[in-house]
Amino acid sequence: xxxxxxxxxxxxxxPRADLLTAAVLLAFSIGVIVLSxxxxxxxxxxxxxxxxxxxxxxxxxxxxxxxxxxxxxxSIWRGALRGDRGAGTASGAGDRAGLLRLGIAVVLCLVFAxxxxxxxxxxxAVALFVTSFIVIFEWQPGLGASARVRPVGTAVLQGMIxxxxxxxxxxxxxFVRLP
Amino acid sequence: MNVFDxxxxxxxxxxxxASPMILFNVFWATLLGIIIGAMPGLTATMGVALMTTLTxxxxxxxxxxxxxxxxxxxxxGGSRSAILLNIPGTPASACSTLDGFPLARQGLAGRAMGIxxxxxxxxxxxxxxxxxxxxxxxxxxxxxxxxYEFFWVxxxxxxxxxxxxxxxxxxxxxxxxxxxxxxxxxxxxxxxFPRFSFGIKDLExxxxxxxxxxxxxxxxxxxxxxxxxxxxxxxxxVDSVIPRLGDIVRYWRTILRSGAIGTFIGIMPGLGxxxxxWTSYAAxxxxxxxxxxxxxxxxxxxxxxxxxxxxxxxxxxxPVLTLAVPGSAPAAVLLAAMLIHGxxxxxxxxxxxPEFLYQIVAMLIIxxxxxxxxxxxxxxxxxxxxxxxxxRLMPVVFVLCTVGAFAITSRVFDIYVMLAxxxxxxxxxxxxxxxxxxxxxLVLGELLDKNLLRGLNLSAGxxxxxxxxxxxxxxxxxxxxSILWSIPAVSRRVISLFQxx
Numbered sequence: 095x096x097x098x099x100x101x102x103x104x105x106x107x108x109p110r111a112d113l114l115t116a117a118v119l120l121a122f123s124i125g126v127i128v129l130s131x132x133x134x135x136x137x138x139x140x141x142x143x144x145x146x147x148x149x150x151x152x153x154x155x156x157x158x159x160x161x162x163x164x165x166x167x168x169s170i171w172r173g174a175l176r177g178d179r180g181a182g183t184a185s186g187a188g189d190r191a192g193l194l195r196l197g198i199a200v201v202l203c204l205v206f207a208x209x210x211x212x213x214x215x216x217x218x219a220v221a222l223f224v225t226s227f228i229v230i231f232e233w234q235p236g237l238g239a240s241a242r243v244r245p246v247g248t249a250v251l252q253g254m255i256x257x258x259x260x261x262x263x264x265x266x267x268x269f270v271r272l273p
Numbered sequence: 274m275n276v277f278d279x280x281x282x283x284x285x286x287x288x289x290x291a292s293p294m295i296l297f298n299v300f301w302a303t304l305l306g307i308i309i310g311a312m313p314g315l316t317a318t319m320g321v322a323l324m325t326t327l328t329x330x331x332x333x334x335x336x337x338x339x340x341x342x343x344x345x346x347x348x349x350g351g352s353r354s355a356i357l358l359n360i361p362g363t364p365a366s367a368c369s370t371l372d373g374f375p376l377a378r379q380g381l382a383g384r385a386m387g388i389x390x391x392x393x394x395x396x397x398x399x400x401x402x403x404x405x406x407x408x409x410x411x412x413x414x415x416x417x418x419x420x421y422e423f424f425w426v427x428x429x430x431x432x433x434x435x436x437x438x439x440x441x442x443x444x445x446x447x448x449x450x451x452x453x454x455x456x457x458x459x460x461x462x463x464x465x466f467p468r469f470s471f472g473i474k475d476l477e478x479x480x481x482x483x484x485x486x487x488x489x490x491x492x493x494x495x496x497x498x499x500x501x502x503x504x505x506x507x508x509x510x511v512d513s514v515i516p517r518l519g520d521i522v523r524y525w526r527t528i529l530r531s532g533a534i535g536t537f538i539g540i541m542p543g544l545g546x547x548x549x550x551w552t553s554y555a556a557x558x559x560x561x562x563x564x565x566x567x568x569x570x571x572x573x574x575x576x577x578x579x580x581x582x583x584x585x586x587x588x589x590x591x592p593v594l595t596l597a598v599p600g601s602a603p604a605a606v607l608l609a610a611m612l613i614h615g616x617x618x619x620x621x622x623x624x625x626x627p628e629f630l631y632q633i634v635a636m637l638i639i640x641x642x643x644x645x646x647x648x649x650x651x652x653x654x655x656x657x658x659x660x661x662x663x664x665r666l667m668p669v670v671f672v673l674c675t676v677g678a679f680a681i682t683s684r685v686f687d688i689y690v691m692l693a694x695x696x697x698x699x700x701x702x703x704x705x706x707x708x709x710x711x712x713x714x715l716v717l718g719e720l721l722d723k724n725l726l727r728g729l730n731l732s733a734g735x736x737x738x739x740x741x742x743x744x745x746x747x748x749x750x751x752x753x754x755s756i757l758w759s760i761p762a763v764s765r766r767v768i769s770l771f772q773x774x
Binding site: 106107111112115119126129133134136141142143144145147148149150151153154155157158161162164165168192193195196198199200202203204206207208211212220223224227228231232252256260264268269270271272273 | 457466662
């Protein structure tokens with residue numbers, strides 16, 4: 095049930111990354127236990143102690159603490175604290191390009207979901223988002239203005255079609271309220 | 274109830290779907306499912322989650338029919354990109370790349386797609402028969418389940434999904450318990466106490482399951498696809514896709530075996546189509562007389578993988594109907610959709626609304642037949658769809674995610690939940706935490722929460738009934754064994770003991 099695509103050539107995280115994850119998880123799970131323990135039990139109002147709101151999250155926090163400790167121990171066993179072995183390999187050019195694409199995608203998605211929605215009509219927000227996404231990711235440096243007309247034009251066209259079609263289909267066919 | 278009653282209910286179910294509008298829905302939904310499955314980066318879970326939010330204004334039966342068509346179509350569609358791109362469209366189709374792509378490179382892409390279509394069609398048909406036959410029996414058994422048993426069913430689901438989700442079991446367990454924790458946020462049922470809401474009103478209502486799912490599967494996938502390298506179609510020439518009867522007759526044992534394995538794995542809470550495909554493939558290889566062809570373009574291997582993964586789809590719906598526990602990630606979303614539409618899957622389903630089971634059977638058969646139709650007719654258009662660049666597809670997917678997250682409760686807060694789960698889901702994926710246990714945790718959270726407290730309250734804090742009641746003890750023992758098996762040192766020692774014996 096591993097429902098996510100596995101890109102070719104992916105690497106396992108380094109032991110050091112696992113140790114860092116374990117540390118964050120440990121802090122988080124201890125926080126969960128502390129907050130769960132501080133929840134009221136309602137026994138003063140005659141309720142059963144075994145129906146207290148903190149029991150279940152406290153149980154989850156305890157299990158997560160245990161699992162975080164096992165993850166930390168395993169990452170140390172695998173060399174997280176041993177100089178170069180634990181750090182993994184340095185990022186290559188492909189990784190840097192991937193990170194740049196990721197960063198741009200995150201910014202565009204945030205601008206659309208947090209900035210544009212509610213500020214302009216939904217169809218326009220979609221059109222602006224889709225057009226800018228395509229133009230930015232298909233941008234080829236060094237092209238002349240005339241060579242850009244066609245790709246930018248199709249991007250604007252796709253953006254407009256997406257904006258109008260999504261708005262029409264979901265509002266008029268599926269009767270869904272749009273943000 | 275006798276066989277005649279059952280057949281009558283099945284007939285009535287088919288009759289209820291015989292309207293032009295419903296058939297129109299079946300056609301577009303199955304086609305959309307196949308397209309979603311075929312496109313690398315879009316998965317069946319994401320498709321079902323998105324469409325759940327977008328179809329919630331439909332009548333319950335029509336909405337569930339659309340979702341089943343999406344699910345059936347997407348699991349099948351993944352084989353297209355597996356064969357033509359050597360990249361599984363959905364993780365369920367990863368196994369199909371082993372023999373599907375070599376067949377395509379030999380100039381037999383059409384034959385490979387024909388085998389995949391036949392295997393998938395027969396697999397779903399086999400699994401659907403099992404739904405009709407076994408759901409009433411399992412439903413009867415589930416009536417004897419109490420709080421203690423349901424607690425273990427939920428824990429077992431998390432553990433088995435963590436152990437067998439294809440990655441690191443330890444990270445699988447962590448993901449599962451994180452999912453359970455997220456499900457605990459918001460007002461609990463006994464005292465309406467808002468847990469972990471920190472005074473934020475929107476959080477007091479809890480984290481919406483569907484915005485979280487759309488984020489973890491949709492947004493995280495958009496980010497993952499944009500980060501990864503671009504895909505290229507390797508084979509664009511296609512020979513005939515019409516399946517050969519000889520392939521079916523020759524490999525009938527493989528088809529039956531894979532159908533049975535796929536359905537069984539579907540029934541197991543928390544596993545899913547990818548595990549079904551790999552297990553069916555491994556079993557077929559062990560029993561095969563042409564073992565040397567496996568991995569080099571074996572028709573039998575491809576048939577086994579496709580039959581297994583598609584038989585898993587109906588199999589995964591069996592525990593949804595009988596225990597309200599999903600057998601796979603897309604089935605988890607389907608369960609959520611059933612709950613949203615006021616349908617009540619679970620032990621009382623066969624008592625209160627037995628006709629619903631036969632409606633599901635009819636839906637699966639209709640979806641399967643439509644899938645066969647599209648699989649054999651829409652070869653070239655599906656090839657063109659694979660050529661759509663990610664830069665043009667992903668922004669539209671993100672827009673649909675946003676609409677989907679907002680649609681159910683019309684709260685902008687749900688868009689933020691989607692974004693948060695998208696980013697956290699992406700980071701967890703990068704750190705190789707499997708997503709399936711997380712989703713299962715989100716879905717099973719309420720079941721575990723309710724039954725742990727009820728069990729403790731019934732026994733006044735005594736935990737022994739969790740371990741001493743017969744069914745509880747069995748599920749607890751299997752859960753413990755699964756955890757032990759996931760420890761390499763233990764499993765290696767057990768295997769070496771057996772080998773020595």
